[in-house]
Amino acid sequence: MDAPSILQDVESLERVRTDRSxxxxxxxPDGVVIAQTIDDVVATLQYATEHSIPVVTRGAGSGLAGGSSASRGEIVLDVGGMNQILELDPLEQxxxxxxGVLNSAVSEAAAPHGLFYAPDPASMTYCSxxxxxxxxxxxMRCAKYGVTRESVLALTVVLADGxxxxxxxxxxxxxxxxDLTALMIGSEGTLGVVVEATLRLRPIPHHVSTLSAYFSDVxxxxxxxxxxxxxxVQPMILELMDGKTLDALDDHNATDHGTRGRAMLIVQTDGYGARxxxxxxxxxVxxxxxxxxxxSxxxxxxxxxxxxxxxxxxIGRRGTAFVGDVGVPRKHLGEMAREIVRIGDETGVDIYTIAHAGDGNLHPIVALGPGEAIHTGGPKEAMDQMFWAAHRLxxxxxxxHGVGALKTxxxxxxxxxxxxxxxxxIKNAFDPRGILNPGKAIYPSIPA
Ligand SMILES: Cc1cc2nc3c(=O)[nH]c(=O)nc-3n(C[C@H](O)[C@H](O)[C@H](O)COP(=O)(O)OP(=O)(O)OC[C@H]3O[C@@H](n4cnc5c(N)ncnc54)[C@H](O)[C@@H]3O)c2cc1C
Structure with a gap:
């Protein structure tokens, strides 16, 4: 197979340097390969294996953990251009x-058949x-339908050796x-490159009911x-936003959520029993x-x-948003919310909280000021305390969001x-030379 075409101009390298974390x-990074076909991916990995070059796979670069960030000595394998829906089977759903297909494009293609793809990151229109x-x-919908793992039936993956x-x-x-499908899901580009996926679709709910509720505190x-x-009962959506987040939304949308309460829940039920x-x-409530x-x-x-x-x-309009991603058993949501408030007060770090509350998944968001970085000083201390608070619970x-480069x-x-x-x-069995996204996901356990 021919050697891959590697772009090395600064503009191309700047584009793939990092994600949204x-x-x-x-x-x-040293270079970027823009893959259009499975053969391009195979050629890149064969070349990288032969020359022991680390490869960072990149989808749409919307990640929040530095997972697709890349530096000197590494090449980026950009699969965002492999973006065709190859088959849609309404009978098998x-x-x-x-x-590289965008998340929301799957539901758009399925809608004429009365179907949708359930996992819906807030970034659905620009993540792959x-x-x-x-x-x-x-x-949001994962509270009822489960996360990506519950909606993937089959994968085609190119391994490190091609x-x-x-x-x-x-x-x-x-x-x-x-279950190798489940093993690949959540492996953050460290075990192989996903080049094709068979996704499970669901019937579009017959009816939805939505509730918004305001509270005096988070x-x-x-x-x-x-x-x-x-x-x-099983809501499809159960989302939480604190007062500071509501203020940030109000600034942008000319709404008045922040004056109606200092925290908000959005709850949605769906299906025949929605009401x-x-x-x-x-x-x-x-x-x-x-x-x-x-x-309704x-x-x-x-x-x-x-x-x-x-x-x-x-929130990103108020500072560079670093999005934390802790999860707790759902009965402890109140305690974790209280801990986040305490950590903000004690460290002086500006923290906003949103949550996929139905999954016990909180996003404490640090709005970084000029000159601040998440991996040093107060923001790092706040992140550390948030981890230990979640861990205690x-x-x-x-x-x-994954471990990426920032949470190892x-x-x-x-x-x-x-x-x-x-x-x-396991990593060693899939990638004996350690060329796939080194320094990410399970890094501390990988021998030097
Ligand atoms: C405003 C905003 C809101 C968000 N909301 C959510 C949310 O609600 N829920 C949520 O889960 N996430 C959310 N995210 C985070 C992000 O969109 C997701 O993590 C998304 O899954 C990343 O997809 P991507 O295509 O952008 O991947 P990238 O950022 O390009 O990569 C992410 C990781 O996947 C690996 N990777 C990418 N493609 C492949 C492939 N084909 N094969 C193997 N490895 C690959 C990369 O190496 C990297 O480790 C949000 C992000 C933003 C900016």
Whole structure:
């Protein structure tokens, strides 16, 4: 196979230097390959293996953990241009797509068949399915439909040596052998390059009901979210935003959420029982606040959900947004929200909180001022304290964004040496020369 064509002009290298995490590596990568076909990916990995060159796979570069950031000595393999929907089977309710297809494009293609692709990161219009798979991305609807892992049936992956691995198949159930599809999902470009994916589609819900509720503080809102979870109904969406986030949204959208309360929940139920489930939720919410409204109007619902999708960009207008991603058991949402407030007060760091509360996944967002960086000083101290607070509550350092380059410090306390040793052995089996996205995801366990 011919050697890949590697671009080395500064403009091309600047474009692929980092993602949306706010982290900028000190140096530029050595080159970038723009892959259009599986053969391009194979050729790149064969070349990289032969010359022992580290490869950073890149989808759409919307990641929030520095996972697709690249520096001197590395080449970037950009698969964003492999963006065709290859097949859509309405009867089997599945789609076969290339990795660069944007998340929202799958639902757009499925809609005429009455189907949609459930995982919906807030970045859905500009993140790729390959990146979603590599980070096991979540989103608002994941409270009911599960994260990316629950919507991927099969993968085609190019391994470090250029060989092609096919995992899974078109069946919903399959337990022959270890689950290599699940192993690839969330592996952050360290085990192989996803070049094709078979996705599970779902019927578009017949009906949705949406509730917005305002609270006097974020802890009350978080505790109410726990109560909704405990009530036994299954909302499709259960999202939380604190008062500072509401202020940031109001600045941009000319809305008045921040004056109506200092925290907000958005809850959506769907399907034939949507209204009945919402009745139960209204009963729970009414015990915590009198300020709530429910609607079945599609346009009003979409405005609320769209506001939540705009939260990170709105905070980003106030400083460089570094988005934390801790997860806790859902009964501890209130305690974690209280810890985040305390950490902000004690470190003096400007923290905003949004959460996929239905999944116990909180995003404490540090708005970095000029000259501040997430990996030093107060912001780093705040991140450290947030990890330990989540850890004490039985939680995790990352719910959906991945470890990337920025969170490796906390891997050992969360996973332990034994598990990390096994992860290293797996990495070694897939990528014996360690060329795939080194320094990311499971880094501390990889021997130098
Ligand atoms: C405003 C905003 C809101 C967001 N909201 C959410 C949210 O609600 N939920 C959520 O989960 N995330 C969210 N994200 C984060 C981000 O969009 C997701 O992590 C997304 O999955 C990244 O996809 P990408 O194509 O941009 O990947 P990239 O940033 O290009 O890469 C991410 C990781 O995947 C690897 N990778 C990419 N493509 C492949 C491939 N084909 N094969 C193997 N490895 C690959 C990269 O090496 C890297 O480690 C948000 C981001 C922004 C900016």
């Amino acid at each position: 706010g982290y900028v590596p000190a140096t530029l 599945l789609a076969v797509v290339q990795p 399915i390959g990146g979603n798979i590599a980070t096991n991305a979540g989103g 060989s092609i691995l096919r995992t899974g198949g078109n069946t919903i159930k399959r337990v022959s052998g270890y 802890v009350d809102a978080a505790q109410c979210a726990s109560a909704i979870v405990a009530s036994g 009945e489930e919402m009745d139960v939720i209204e009963g729970v 009414s015990k915590a606040t009198s300020s709530f409204t429910a609607t 109007d599609a346009a009003q619902s979409e405005t609320l959900v769209e506001a939540r999708r705009g939260a990170i960009p709105a 039985g939680g995790t350092l990352t719910g959906e 410090d906390w891997l050992v306390p969360e996973l332990g040496d034994h598990a990390l040793g096994l992860l290293s052995a």
